[in-house]
Amino acid sequence: MKAWRSGQRLIGVPSGTTSSFIADAVIKDDLRAACRANMTFEAYWLTVRDWSHERRYPGDANPVTRKDGLDLLLAVINPNNGVMKWLQELYRSI
Secondary structure (H helix, E strand, O other), X not given: OOOOOOXXXXXXXXXXXXXXXXXXOOOHHHHHHHHXXXXXXXXXXXXXXXOOHHHHOOOOOOOOOHHHHHHHHHHHHOOOOOHHHHHHHXXXXX
């Protein structure tokens, strides 16, 4: 894993998004490797990456369904392949 440097940002990645969190931490290589090694994790990562908090609000053209919410929850908390498990393992390795 590349060392994280305080204040480092990738140009062109909007701040405040899930993708900007990954870019800010400079762990893209680790993410790519995890996705290549585990197709279930990759699917979960794509679910988390594509989530938009704006979909929660009334009037959105593509509102959140119960299935969307459950898919996101599973992608985050799955004990074997979830994104949170990967982040915790990454954090422990720093």
